Amino acid sequence: MEVGPDYAVQMHGIVKVFGSFRALDGVDLDVKKQSIHAILGENGAGKSTLMNVLYGLYQADGGDVFLNGERVSITSPTEAIKHGIGMVHQHFMLVENFTVTENIVLGEEVCSGAGVLDMAKARQEVVKIVEEYGLEVDPDALIEDITVGMQQRVEILKALYRGADTLILDEPTAVLTPQEIEQLIKIMRDLVSKGKTIIIITHKLKEIMSSADECTIIRRGRYMGTVDVSKTNETELASKMVGRHVNLSVDKGPANPGETVLSIRDLHVKDDRGIEVVKGLNLDVRAGEIVGIAGIDGNGQKEFVDAIDNLVHAEAGTIEIKGKQIQNTTPKTTIDTRVATVPSDRHRWGLVLPFTVAENAVLERHNEEQFGHGIMLDLAKVEEFTRGLIEEYDIRPEGCETHTASGLSGGNQQKVIIAREVSSEPDLLVAVQPTRGLDVGAIEFVHKALIRERDRGAAILLVSLELDEVMDVSDTIAVIHDGQIVGSFAQGTVTEEQVGLLMAGGGNE
Amino acid sequence: MKTIVKLLRKPIAASILAIVVGFIIAAIVLAAAGYAPGPSFAAMFNGMIGRPKYISNVIIKATPIILTGTAVAFAFKTGLFNIGAEGQYILGTICAVIVGVTFNLPPLLQIPLVILAGTLGGALGGAAVGWLKARFGINEVITSIMFNWISLYLCNFVVNTQTFHQPESTSTFPVNPSSYTMILPQWKLSEEGLNALSGTPWLYEVLVKTDVNIGILIAVAAAILIAVLLKRTKIGYEMRAVGLNREAAQFAGINVNRNIVTCMLISGALCGLAGALSVTGLEPHNISTLAAFENNGFNGLSVAFIAGSSPIGCIFAGLLFSGLIYGGQSVQQVMGAPSDIINIMIGTIVFLMALSQIVPMIADRLERKSKGAENA
Numbered sequence: 001m002e003v004g005p006d007y008a009v010q011m012h013g014i015v016k017v018f019g020s021f022r023a024l025d026g027v028d029l030d031v032k033k034q035s036i037h038a039i040l041g042e043n044g045a046g047k048s049t050l051m052n053v054l055y056g057l058y059q060a061d062g063g064d065v066f067l068n069g070e071r072v073s074i075t076s077p078t079e080a081i082k083h084g085i086g087m088v089h090q091h092f093m094l095v096e097n098f099t100v101t102e103n104i105v106l107g108e109e110v111c112s113g114a115g116v117l118d119m120a121k122a123r124q125e126v127v128k129i130v131e132e133y134g135l136e137v138d139p140d141a142l143i144e145d146i147t148v149g150m151q152q153r154v155e156i157l158k159a160l161y162r163g164a165d166t167l168i169l170d171e172p173t174a175v176l177t178p179q180e181i182e183q184l185i186k187i188m189r190d191l192v193s194k195g196k197t198i199i200i201i202t203h204k205l206k207e208i209m210s211s212a213d214e215c216t217i218i219r220r221g222r223y224m225g226t227v228d229v230s231k232t233n234e235t236e237l238a239s240k241m242v243g244r245h246v247n248l249s250v251d252k253g254p255a256n257p258g259e260t261v262l263s264i265r266d267l268h269v270k271d272d273r274g275i276e277v278v279k280g281l282n283l284d285v286r287a288g289e290i291v292g293i294a295g296i297d298g299n300g301q302k303e304f305v306d307a308i309d310n311l312v313h314a315e316a317g318t319i320e321i322k323g324k325q326i327q328n329t330t331p332k333t334t335i336d337t338r339v340a341t342v343p344s345d346r347h348r349w350g351l352v353l354p355f356t357v358a359e360n361a362v363l364e365r366h367n368e369e370q371f372g373h374g375i376m377l378d379l380a381k382v383e384e385f386t387r388g389l390i391e392e393y394d395i396r397p398e399g400c401e402t403h404t405a406s407g408l409s410g411g412n413q414q415k416v417i418i419a420r421e422v423s424s425e426p427d428l429l430v431a432v433q434p435t436r437g438l439d440v441g442a443i444e445f446v447h448k449a450l451i452r453e454r455d456r457g458a459a460i461l462l463v464s465l466e467l468d469e470v471m472d473v474s475d476t477i478a479v480i481h482d483g484q485i486v487g488s489f490a491q492g493t494v495t496e497e498q499v500g501l502l503m504a505g506g507g508n509e
Numbered sequence: 510m511k512t513i514v515k516l517l518r519k520p521i522a523a524s525i526l527a528i529v530v531g532f533i534i535a536a537i538v539l540a541a542a543g544y545a546p547g548p549s550f551a552a553m554f555n556g557m558i559g560r561p562k563y564i565s566n567v568i569i570k571a572t573p574i575i576l577t578g579t580a581v582a583f584a585f586k587t588g589l590f591n592i593g594a595e596g597q598y599i600l601g602t603i604c605a606v607i608v609g610v611t612f613n614l615p616p617l618l619q620i621p622l623v624i625l626a627g628t629l630g631g632a633l634g635g636a637a638v639g640w641l642k643a644r645f646g647i648n649e650v651i652t653s654i655m656f657n658w659i660s661l662y663l664c665n666f667v668v669n670t671q672t673f674h675q676p677e678s679t680s681t682f683p684v685n686p687s688s689y690t691m692i693l694p695q696w697k698l699s700e701e702g703l704n705a706l707s708g709t710p711w712l713y714e715v716l717v718k719t720d721v722n723i724g725i726l727i728a729v730a731a732a733i734l735i736a737v738l739l740k741r742t743k744i745g746y747e748m749r750a751v752g753l754n755r756e757a758a759q760f761a762g763i764n765v766n767r768n769i770v771t772c773m774l775i776s777g778a779l780c781g782l783a784g785a786l787s788v789t790g791l792e793p794h795n796i797s798t799l800a801a802f803e804n805n806g807f808n809g810l811s812v813a814f815i816a817g818s819s820p821i822g823c824i825f826a827g828l829l830f831s832g833l834i835y836g837g838q839s840v841q842q843v844m845g846a847p848s849d850i851i852n853i854m855i856g857t858i859v860f861l862m863a864l865s866q867i868v869p870m871i872a873d874r875l876e877r878k879s880k881g882a883e884n885a
Contacts, residue, residue, distance in 0.1 A: 334762070335761075348754075349756055349757055363750065363757065371743075372743065375744060376743070
């Protein structure tokens with residue numbers, strides 16, 4: 001590709017090596033001015049590495065970077081900012097108990113002559129940018145009091161305040177609700193119309209289709225081409241990203257529900273601050289069906305699942321598994337009642353990362369006689385059992401039973417957890433955000449596993465913040481809002497918009 | 510280059526590197542102070558292994574710190590920092606003395622009884638710390654430091670009670686000789702024994718001139734037992750899971766609070782065992798008023814550090830530590846160099862072990878460099 005001033009950013013033949021691992025192997029990126037350019041790739045494909053090279057966090061081992069047609073060498077984020085590049089990281093870097101204004105000017109404070117902070121003037125400047133780009137946000141609000149979507153705007157404002165012309169957004173929609181995603185896409189369009197250039201890193205195809213002009217695909221550190229988004233479709237993008245044909249729709253037969261396995265009645269649970277967040281929740285899940293819980297984060301999903309798992313105390317109400325009440329017992333009771341849970345945070349709850357894959361594969365089940373008689377733990381038997389799971393669930397790399405779990409990719413870590421939970425043949429499988437942070441291929445795998453378990457006759461409770469996932473995978477869609485189930489629909493009898501409205505608290509009146 | 514990288518990745522590499530650098534730093538300090546490093550080290554090693562008596566003393570002094578080191582390493586593997594090893598050791602000595610003075614059974618009953626009493630004392634001390642953490646969430650570092658002082662003053666209290674205080678001394682009565690764990694304590698000092706031994710000078714030296722006792726066997730066995738417990742049993746598996754990720758362990762149905770108490774109990778028991786073995790195995794077989802800590806527990810922290818928290822490693826680290834301290838005295842005697850040089854050396858080694866994360870990083874860098882050289 002020619003180097004020229006029509007391009008805000010051009011990166012040619014970028015190579016980045018970590019030890020013996022070639023994270024980037026000759027990647028090209030040509031971003032036209034005033035466009036939204038997506039970088040698509042699976043987890044670990046090198047998207048973030050490429051952007052970290054552009055932002056000066058990493059130094060490339062080969063290749064050239066051009067900004068507006070000029071060859072540059074960016075050795076630090078400070079320099080990147082000087083060149084007009086701003087980055088919004090996936091995990092926000094905000095001071096929670098500072099105001100919006102204070103966060104925006106932090107590090108670039110407005111001072112009077114004597115070096116005293118001039119917050120009034122700072123506030124004026126912030127208001128000016130807020131108005132110029134139409135990014136509605138209260139400059140005096142504390143970060144801890146505003147929504148995640150608002151916090152993201154503050155991050156964008158931070159970059160704009162520092163004079164960014166090119167904005168890099170790393171997985172910007174990972175934490176947003178469907179409505180917030182729509183707003184973000186609108187903001188991106190506005191910014192482009194005002195002369196900015198935007199690069200978004202993502203593995204979500206739908207958002208690329210609805211927001212980006214062009215898309216560069218990276219697979220395992222290699223450049224797979226750049227496509228005009230208006231001339232492609234999701235399936236083509238997915239195949240390019242994964243390197244094989246991917247089935248994006250969820251294939252499943254009709255559900256065949258049996259007896260009620262999980263029955264929750266009038267459940268009340270407080271969160272760790274002592275505020276009641278589950279407020280009289282009722283829910284039934286039958287054998288052989290998938291019930292999906294749709295809802296915005298923080299409406300009691302975490303707490304009611306924790307109550308099933310007996311990780312928190314239920315203030316009132318009952319949780320029955322096949323007629324047996326298990327509320328306010330112990331986590332072990334839940335497990336022994338044949339309830340398996342795929343936790344929302346695999347690093348925090350799901351795995352002991354420094355343990356080997358084999359050691360992780362028997363967590364919860366290590367006391368079974370098959371893994372050693374009496375008090376002894378027979379590592380050879382544990383490893384043999386794990387080799388079976390590795391083969392059955394295609395966990396990679398092959399022979400990883402003696403590797404530490406931390407060395408596996410996110411998708412394979414999730415496979416270890418799912419293999420473990422499913423292999424116990426539970427009556428109830430609770431899957432919380434089971435595809436969070438996973439790429440297309442791994443998501444397909446997880447969904448298939450859930451459906452296979454359903455068809456085996458297990459009751460499946462799927463809790464997800466991804467509305468698409470709930471809509472596609474569930475047989476019954478239950479909407480949670482403010483600690484209660486506010487609606488329950490058979491799949492196909494409700495639209496995404498109706499569910500979205502209920503999630504946001506509408507339609508109750 | 511590849512083999513070097515491979516060697517550096519082994520867990521033991523950090524320990525060995527730290528020890529080597531410790532020696533180098535000590536050599537520099539010695540040279541700077543005007544003492545020839547070579548002969549100083551020669552004197553030290555001679556003082557460690559030059560005579561059978563020295564070797565025996567090094568082993569004797571290693572016994573308690575192998576146990577307290579194992580105790581600290583074990584707690585560390587289960588996610589707890591047992592800085593209370595010192596206090597639990599003292600509790601062990603107190604209980605051993607109380608039982609050893611009160612009872613006088615045949616050795617076959619008396620020895621296990623006294624050792625068990627000491628072990629239980631330490632175990633209770635540890636369990637108390639664990640219970641406070643599990644029940645009220647009080648950090649074990651704070652409570653175990655407090656328990657160190659409680660134990661010290663409890664020791665002084667027991668020394669001054671009428672029942673146990675030995676008149677005109679600052680100590681208790683010694684435990685009854687039936688509690689002694691030295692090898693052949695009576696026979697070796699009898700005329701018959703002395704005659705028999707005079708034929709073999711090294712055995713004479715070891716037996717007659719030192720308190721050689723069975724403690725080291727128990728210490729080594731305990732370290733091996735702890736290693737097996739951690740790596741080969743279900744309960745050890747649970748303990749490691751709690752240590753590495755408390756939340757995942759809880760999620761998996763493991764009773765985290767019970768594990769904390771059990772782990773502290775076992776850690777304390779090892780320290781108490783160390784205390785009991787010191788009472789039964791070493792002169793003067795009693796406890797004295799303590800003005801300050803004797804560091805049998807605190808040195809265990811250093812031993813655990815040098816061993817990289819490996820129970821088996823604690824056996825070797827304990828022997829090294831004891832050897833350095835004991836052999837270090839010879840540096841002063843022979844060269845006139847202050848024996849503080851040993852403290853500098855040990856301090857350096859422990860400090861470097863705390864930085865041990867650096868070693869794999871060096872390995873990474875070497876690997877990258879060699880790759881770069883290949884590519885160029």
